[in-house]
Amino acid sequence: MTILDGRPxxxxxxxxxxxxxVADAWDRDGVIDRIRSLVDRAREEGVPVIWVQHSDENMPVGTDGWQLVPELGREEAxxxxxxxxxxxxxxxxxxxLLAQRQVGRLVVTGAQTDACIRSTLHGALVRGYDATLVEDAHTTEDxxxxxxxxxxxxxIAHTNVxxxxxxxxxxxxxxVPTAEVDFGAR
Structure with a gap:
């Protein structure tokens, strides 16, 4: 349903x-397991997986804290x-990156729910994308x-609703929950 032409x-x-x-994130391991299952499914179905990595003065580029969690195993490509x-x-x-891949709908996972997840969801909608939040594959800390x-x-519950x-x-x-994510075009 996206308004972006030619982005199926x-x-x-x-x-x-x-x-x-995610060091102190709620249900850290469960959320990472569900994200990993989505990454695996996306790869199997030929769906692009795009990683986002934040940095700032409290989390400088190259530090251990800045690294993507090893459990997810980003592929070089x-x-x-x-x-x-x-x-x-x-x-x-x-x-x-999304335009090159003709993407008009995003399936969003990650952290933190009340900050970068919400900002990215709203940013996507404002820019013309449909955006699916995976209800059990995002987290935040207390x-x-x-x-x-x-x-x-x-x-998390409030953001989902x-x-x-x-x-x-x-x-x-x-x-939608992880088990119901559909990577098909709409």
């Missing part, structure tokens, strides 16, 4: 699944988008000590 394909976006980002802002599109080459009034589980209602003319957001 889908891509799997793996956002910020980096050592430091799969592109990595390096970003410095929450939205994976902002000041990166993500849009050109931020209550910094004033967030709810648990990570509540943040609110994203399921997201739409704009000619495009929409939806939420």
């Amino acid at each position: 394909h889908v891509a799997l976006l793996v956002v910020d699944v980096q050592n430091q980002v 799969e592109p990595v988008v390096h970003k410095r802002y929450g939205d994976s599109f902002e000041d990166t080459e993500l849009e050109s 931020l209550r000590q910094w004033g967030v009034p709810v648990s990570p589980e509540q943040v 609110s994203w399921s209602w997201s739409e704009a003319p000619g495009r929409r957001g939806d939420v």
Whole structure:
């Protein structure tokens, strides 16, 4: 349903699944296992897997914390988008990578739910993409000590519910569990 002409394909976006980002994440191992299953399925079906890797003054490029988690095993041919802002599109080459691959729909996984995941989902919708959030393949850490009034589980649940209602003319957001992800074009 995307409004991007000539973009019938889908891509799997793996956002910020980096050592430091997910070190204290809720259900870290379960989320990584589900993302790994999606990466495997995407590869089997010939769906592009695009990795996003954040850096900033607290997580400099090249440090151990900046590295993608080893459990996911990015393949050399799969592109990595390096970003410095929450939205994976902002000041990166993500849009050109998707255009080259004729992608009009994204399947989004990763961390952190309340920051880069939400920013990237909204960035995709605003730019004309359909964006599917995988309800059990994104995570965040417990931020209550910094004033967030709810648990990570509540943040994730709220994001899943609110994203399921997201739409704009000619495009929409939806939420599905890992087991129901469909990489087929729409």
